[in-house]
Amino acid sequence: MSMIAAFYGGKSILITGATGFLGKVLIEKLCRTSPDLKVIYILVRPKAGHTLQQRVSQIINTKLFEKVREVCPNLHEKIRAISADLNQNDFAISKEDMQELLSCTNIIFHCAATVRFDDHLRHAVQLNVTATQQLLFMASQMPKLEAFIHISTAFSNCNLKHIDEVIYPCSVEPKKIIDSMEWWDDAIVDEIAPKLMGDWPNTYTYTKALGEMVVQQESGNLNIAIIRPSIVGATWQEPFPGWVDNLNGPNGMIVAAGRGFLRAIRASPLAVADLIPVDTVINLTLAVGWYTAVHRPKSTLIYHCTSGNLNPCNWGKMGCQVLSTFEKIPFEKAFRRPHADFTANTITVHYWNAVSHRAPAMIYDIYLWLTGRKPRMTKLMNRLLRTISMLEYFINRSWEWSTYNTEMLMSELSPEDQRIFNFDVRQLNWLEYIENYVLGVKKYLLKEDMAGIPEAKQHLRRSFPVYYAP
Numbered sequence: 492m493s494m495i496a497a498f499y500g501g502k503s504i505l506i507t508g509a510t511g512f513l514g515k516v517l518i519e520k521l522c523r524t525s526p527d528l529k530v531i532y533i534l535v536r537p538k539a540g541h542t543l544q545q546r547v548s549q550i551i552n553t554k555l556f557e558k559v560r561e562v563c564p565n566l567h568e569k570i571r572a573i574s575a576d577l578n579q580n581d582f583a584i585s586k587e588d589m590q591e592l593l594s595c596t597n598i599i600f601h602c603a604a605t606v607r608f609d610d611h612l613r614h615a616v617q618l619n620v621t622a623t624q625q626l627l628f629m630a631s632q633m634p635k636l637e638a639f640i641h642i643s644t645a646f647s648n649c650n651l652k653h654i655d656e657v658i659y660p661c662s663v664e665p666k667k668i669i670d671s672m673e674w675w676d677d678a679i680v681d682e683i684a685p686k687l688m689g690d691w692p693n694t695y696t697y698t699k700a701l702g703e704m705v706v707q708q709e710s711g712n713l714n715i716a717i718i719r720p721s722i723v724g725a726t727w728q729e730p731f732p733g734w735v736d737n738l739n740g741p742n743g744m745i746v747a748a749g750r751g752f753l754r755a756i757r758a759s760p761l762a763v764a765d766l767i768p769v770d771t772v773i774n775l776t777l778a779v780g781w782y783t784a785v786h787r788p789k790s791t792l793i794y795h796c797t798s799g800n801l802n803p804c805n806w807g808k809m810g811c812q813v814l815s816t817f818e819k820i821p822f823e824k825a826f827r828r829p830h831a832d833f834t835a836n837t838i839t840v841h842y843w844n845a846v847s848h849r850a851p852a853m854i855y856d857i858y859l860w861l862t863g864r865k866p867r868m869t870k871l872m873n874r875l876l877r878t879i880s881m882l883e884y885f886i887n888r889s890w891e892w893s894t895y896n897t898e899m900l901m902s903e904l905s906p907e908d909q910r911i912f913n914f915d916v917r918q919l920n921w922l923e924y925i926e927n928y929v930l931g932v933k934k935y936l937l938k939e940d941m942a943g944i945p946e947a948k949q950h951l952r953r954s955f956p957v958y959y960a961p
């Protein structure tokens with residue numbers, strides 16, 4: 492009998508960010524392993540043209556939920572969507588809903604965040620810091636609350652090289668920043684942002700660090716834990732390998748390389764590629780929820796969910812495996828033959844950007860224009876190069892994250908829980924994982940049919956001159 496699965500039975504669980512990448516996998520695993528849980532409240536912001544129920548249906552009618560629909564046929568009834576906007580006061584939750592949440596919630600998983608690297612500091616502070624503070628305030632009024640699990644990022648302290656499972660202070664108190672945002676106008680925020688951020692590379696990592704400080708300062712009597720995943724990738728094992736549904740992190744780069752747009756990227760091939768599968772993150776998250784509620788550690792424990800110190804893989808090895816998978820399973824409608832290089836030399840990168848990215852895009856646009864179609868390749872290429880410039884910081888450095896708490900937790904689990912809620916990355920075979928990842932990008936993100944592989948290979952052969960273009 493799984494102690495973790497039994498623990499969630501009968502519980503009322505509140506999840507923020509449930510419509511996001513991690514949130515969906517969290518709901519899926521919870522409902523599959525604990526179909527007798529009472530209810531999952533999800534805070535969902537209304538989106539134009541979609542009712543809340545439509546948003547929920549869109550999620551649970553996907554392939555990701557195929558298995559769980561069998562185990563838990565009344566899935567719809569288990570998930571209760573609550574209209575909420577984390578950018579608003581009291582999250583714009585109705586009085587009745589708020590009353591229900593306050594009186595019934597047993598566990599909170601706080602996943603919502605803005606993960607855009609270049610978000611305006613005001614917006615990033617609002618969602619990643621102020622909303623966390625507000626949620627903690629709500630949590631402090633929940634008599635039945637057993638645990639509050641905050642999802643942060645391993646890169647919240649990316650200004651350091653060695654990172655322990657502790658909270659490091661930022662130079663300016665988050666409360667001061669929250670208050671200042673009330674009366675600073677955008678021009679002042681823009682001017683002061685670089686000074687506040689210091690050696691943090693973007694507003695995302697900086698505000699996630701502030702969010703952790705808020706959690707520490709506002710924890711009061713709450714039972715809190717923080718999870719810090721590194722670069723979250725496609726599923727490793729569950730509910731099936733390779734599931735992924737957005738362009739964040741490496742996903743967009745895999746698409747760009749597979750379609751032949753991306754030819755070179757400034758990266759250190761020997762730098763550790765600290766990827767972590769999303770199902771591993773969720774297994775750890777559920778185990779932490781159980782441990783925090785049942786064992787009530789005296790202080791807030793932080794858990795690093797990283798792969799680098801237990802089972803390292805570098806960008807060079809990962810890139811080679813991505814490319815060799817393209818040989819077997821090419822993407823459809825490739826612009827050129829998939830081939831890309833990691834290079835640490837800035838001059839070489841400028842050269843390849845001109846010769847292999849900008850020039851072919853311009854030539855293709857001229858061809859589109861001459862044939863009466865709308866030129867679009869230069870715009871797409873500029874967007875890609877901008878995205879790469881945002882990711883470069885993370886692929887040219889290595890970090891060391893200690894994992895004492897995560898390893899301690901692993902040893903606390905029963906053999907059955909270690910199997911059902913496996914977060915031991917030492918068992919991960921990188922080559923197999925990357926192959927499934929690329930396959931998953933093709934199937935679940937690009938929605939390409941495997942039956943189209945011969946045609947995709949044919950397409951590459953047909954465009955022979957383009958195949959060998961730089």
Ligand SMILES: CCCCCCCCCCCCCCCCCCCCCCCCCC(=O)SCCNC(=O)CCNC(=O)[C@H](O)C(C)(C)COP(=O)(O)OP(=O)(O)OC[C@H]1O[C@@H](n2cnc3c(N)ncnc32)[C@H](O)[C@@H]1OP(=O)(O)O
Pocket residue numbers: 606607608609644645646721722723738739740741742743744745747748760806807808809810811813814831832833874877878881882885886
């Ligand atoms: C030795 C030889 C070997 C050779 C090998 C060679 C092999 C080569 C093969 C490749 C190997 C693989 C490894 C590669 C390295 C990967 C490194 C990953 C590091 C990740 C570190 C993460 C660390 C932290 C982790 C965390 O803790 S958090 C999660 C991370 N957070 C993010 O990843 C958000 C990023 N994004 C943004 O920050 C914004 O997106 C923004 C980009 C500013 C755009 O912003 P903007 O220009 O405004 O555009 P959007 O409106 O956003 O989008 C507008 C349009 O572009 C689309 N589009 C949005 N994005 C992307 C994207 N990426 N890629 C592509 N398209 C995208 C979107 O669909 C929309 O399309 P449309 O709908 O118009 O058709």
Ligand SMILES: NC(=O)C1=CN([C@@H]2O[C@H](COP(=O)(O)OP(=O)(O)OC[C@H]3O[C@@H](n4cnc5c(N)ncnc54)[C@H](OP(=O)(O)O)[C@@H]3O)[C@@H](O)[C@H]2O)C=CC1
Pocket residue numbers: 507508509510511512513514534535536575576577578601602603604605606618642643644645699719720721722723724737739740
């Ligand atoms: N993905 C990764 O590589 C990593 C992620 N993390 C952390 O994991 C957590 C989840 O990330 P991930 O799932 O990738 O992110 P996503 O961008 O996929 O999901 C973000 C979620 O937050 C919700 N949200 C955003 N703004 C609001 C708002 N104003 N009100 C209500 N909900 C809102 C989104 O809702 P909507 O659908 O309406 O947009 C969505 O459900 C974050 O805390 C992130 O920092 C940490 C390390 C790496």
